[in-house]
Structure formats: structure tokens, C-alpha cells
Amino acid sequence: MKKVLTILTILIFSKMSIAQNIHGSSDTTAIKQTINTLLEAIRIGDSTLSRSVLSKDMIKQRISNDKNGKAMLSTKNSGDLVKVIGTPHTVVYDEKIVYDVIKIDGDLACVWAPYKFYLGDQFSYCGVDVFQLMRTADGWKVIYIMDTERKDNCIP
Amino acid sequence: MKKVFVILAVLTFSKMSYAQSMQRASDTAAIKQTINTLFDAMRKGDSTLLRSVFSRSMILQSISTDKNGKPVLSTDNVDGLVKDIGTPHPEVYDERVVYDAIKIDGDLACVWAPAKFYVGKQFDHCGVDAFQLIRTADGWKVFSLVHTTRQDNCIP
Numbered sequence: 001m002k003k004v005l006t007i008l009t010i011l012i013f014s015k016m017s018i019a020q021n022i023h024g025s026s027d028t029t030a031i032k033q034t035i036n037t038l039l040e041a042i043r044i045g046d047s048t049l050s051r052s053v054l055s056k057d058m059i060k061q062r063i064s065n066d067k068n069g070k071a072m073l074s075t076k077n078s079g080d081l082v083k084v085i086g087t088p089h090t091v092v093y094d095e096k097i098v099y100d101v102i103k104i105d106g107d108l109a110c111v112w113a114p115y116k117f118y119l120g121d122q123f124s125y126c127g128v129d130v131f132q133l134m135r136t137a138d139g140w141k142v143i144y145i146m147d148t149e150r151k152d153n154c155i156p
Numbered sequence: 157m158k159k160v161f162v163i164l165a166v167l168t169f170s171k172m173s174y175a176q177s178m179q180r181a182s183d184t185a186a187i188k189q190t191i192n193t194l195f196d197a198m199r200k201g202d203s204t205l206l207r208s209v210f211s212r213s214m215i216l217q218s219i220s221t222d223k224n225g226k227p228v229l230s231t232d233n234v235d236g237l238v239k240d241i242g243t244p245h246p247e248v249y250d251e252r253v254v255y256d257a258i259k260i261d262g263d264l265a266c267v268w269a270p271a272k273f274y275v276g277k278q279f280d281h282c283g284v285d286a287f288q289l290i291r292t293a294d295g296w297k298v299f300s301l302v303h304t305t306r307q308d309n310c311i312p
Contacts, residue, residue, distance in 0.1 A: 057231050059215055061300065063264050063290055071263035071290055073299060075213060101257055103268045105284035105311070107227035108219050108304045110268055112259045128261035132286060132302045134219055134229055143217060143229055144302060146288050148264045155261070 047086030114155035126154035203242030211299035247276035282310035
């Protein structure tokens, strides 16, 4: 009886239903897992692993500054990124991110994550990663990555 | 004197400097202005005005569900949308958004905005618009838009 009352109380006082709430937090965990897998694939240089979390139609865009300080936009596709990851390189590509905002709407998620990029132990550049993910039968997949790139004024 | 106290209080109690927070407020206003212009252009059916808020390499991604409830991703450039808006139609395309999260990092901004789309006065569909904007010499421009589309469970 006490249990029933507790459940009823939760249902009344919470704006969300319990089901929605649990759904939301497990989505957040699954979304972070997908992004962590991508960063792990980048660290170990595993192109197959990276492909497992990227949508085939993934697009990656970057905003950096040209030598006059003007913002420049460059665009790559999934194949370009997988190739960079899989091409043998001597130092580890180590991107360290901090999860700031994660927004979810149905099958779309948007993640805002400041990052620092290291070549081995050497700091290289920093900025913010924006990931858009889509929920598929096979889990959350990255459909879009946008990042900024600079040498200083790092956030995390 | 009162003004000085207000400014000192802002400086003391805010993590940001006064100048930074002013900059942020004016960026936020300019970003909303760009997106509002986009929706004005849609309402007016003005394809020239619409194009003025997009970056040249604008990418449009849309997540909807097929008849089996499976999420489907489609990726397009902006030409299709501009053509749709510019083609004479009897009813007003009225998209109403609510600004939820606006994140800014240097020359990048990311906006998460639940939306309801009306054809004239008739509700048509809803979802969320996730805009990516870049700061240019000519103001903030939209260079990527990912959105979800559904008939019910609307947020705003």
C-alpha cells in the first residue's frame, strides 16, 4: 500500500511520468556512450570502431580563423573522418571533452561539449564540439559534428 | 552613483566581466534576429530575404519517422527549401519557435528551439529546430539546420 502511495505521489508531483524520466536518463547515458566510443576510436586509431558510431551520411564542419582572424567554414564527410582516424600516425590523437548541454527531442539529440585536443601529451588546440545524433534501431549514431578550433581561451 | 553600484554588483556577482556579458547579450539578440528574419521570410514567401540569412554552403538535415515508426534521416542543401518558400502558395507558412538553449563559442552559435508549423491558421506539424550559426562580417548566418518532424507530442 505504501508503495502504491509513493508511486502515486511521484506521478502527481513530477511533471514527467516515471517512464519518461527513466527514458531520458538512459538516453543521456547512451548518447555519451556513443560519443565516448568515437573518441576512443580516435585515440586507438580504429576506423572500424569509429564507423560503428557514425551515420553513413555524417557531415563534419569546422569553424576556424584564417590569418586575418576571419571565421572560415570547412566541410568534410564521414569517409574523410574515418580515413584520418585509420591512417597510421605516431602520436595518439587524444580529444578530451566535457559534457555541457545535452538536449533530446524524440530521435534527435544535440550535445554541446567544450574540448581540448592533445597530440600525445602535447596540447594542440581547443574549442567546442557540437554533436547531433539520431536514434536508430542500432543505437544512437552521430549524424553531424561541428567544432570550433583555436589555440587559447580554452573553456575546460 | 547608483549606476556605479549596479555595475560593481554585476562585476562582483557575475563570473563574466561586464563587457563579456554585454557582448553575450548582443550576440544572443543578433542570433535571434537572424532566425526571426528566416521565419519572416518564410511567412512572406520571400526567397531573397530567406537566402540572406543562410551561409552559402548551408546544410539541411531532417529526422522524421517512416510508416513503420523507424527514424529516417534526410540530408539536403538549402536550394529545395528556398524554392519551396519562393514558389507562390495560397496559405502562409507560419513556423512558430520558442527559444530554449542558445550556446555561443567564439564565431559559432547553436540554438535549440521547439517549433510548431502552421499552414495558414491550420496546425501542420511540430518538432525541434537545431540551428548552427557562424559569425560573419555580414552578421550571424545559419549554416546548418537539423530538425525533427512529427504530428503530435508537441513541446511548446
